[in-house]
Amino acid sequence: MDFSKCSGTELIQIYGKLLAQMRKENLVRTKNITGDLGEYLVVDYYSKTKGLPKLQFAPTSTKNIDAISVNGERYSIKCITTNTTGAFYGIEKDAEFTAVKPLFEYVVIIKLDEKFQPEFILELNWEAFFKHKHWHSRIGAYNLLVTKALVDDSRVIYKKG
Numbered sequence: 001m002d003f004s005k006c007s008g009t010e011l012i013q014i015y016g017k018l019l020a021q022m023r024k025e026n027l028v029r030t031k032n033i034t035g036d037l038g039e040y041l042v043v044d045y046y047s048k049t050k051g052l053p054k055l056q057f058a059p060t061s062t063k064n065i066d067a068i069s070v071n072g073e074r075y076s077i078k079c080i081t082t083n084t085t086g087a088f089y090g091i092e093k094d095a096e097f098t099a100v101k102p103l104f105e106y107v108v109i110i111k112l113d114e115k116f117q118p119e120f121i122l123e124l125n126w127e128a129f130f131k132h133k134h135w136h137s138r139i140g141a142y143n144l145l146v147t148k149a150l151v152d153d154s155r156v157i158y159k160k161g
Contacts, residue, residue: 029060033084035086038079038110039066041118045158052157064090064103080111080146087141088133102126108157109146120148123159128153 003011025124028036039057040127046055048068053069068079078085090103111119124144125134130151133142144150 019056026057029057031036034112034116035079039077039118041112041133042075042077042108042110042121043067045118049157055059056079064088068139073106074106076104078083078107078144082148085110085135085144085146086107087139087143088129089141091133091141091142093135097127097130100130107144108143109154111146113160118158118160120152120159122151123157124150 003014006014019028019033027040029039030036037070043055043057046052053071054131055067055069055075058065058068058074062077067073067075069075076088080086088103088107091100105126106149107124109122109124113119128150129144132144132147132153134145135141136143
């Protein structure tokens with residue numbers, strides 16, 4: 001579609017209609033639109049790609065996870081547009097690896113470009129997550145910074161181009 005002739009008001013109306021349809025289709029489930037779109041793209045990609053586990057969405061209010069495989073493995077999905085993920089709550093600062101019960105089996109990071117198309121999808125197991133977690137003092141929780149070391153320790157599920 002060519003939106004170049006639309007006014008700002010018309011674009012907002014189109015966006016509202018599009019958002020309503022995406023909610024109806026369960027592409028967007030919360031007010032975190034970017035996160036929801038990333039989760040949808042990951043679940044869809046895993047479920048349609050041979051050799052990857054079939055995923056289904058966890059209920060919206062489920063703590064720490066966003067999807068569950070048909071084998072019961074728990075997935076936390078983080079959608080990014082920069083190189084920093086959102087927060088992972090539920091792990092005390094400086095906790096030892098052996099003292100923490102895993103919150104999930106895998107974390108999947110999907111990076112979207114400015115057109116909401118995937119640049120890459122990375123998968124880290126719990127051990128790799130724990131190795132690369134970074135304390136964010138302002139929010140009082142851990143996050144991940146996508147660095148070369150993190151990419152080297154992850155499974156690259158998808159990479160554009």
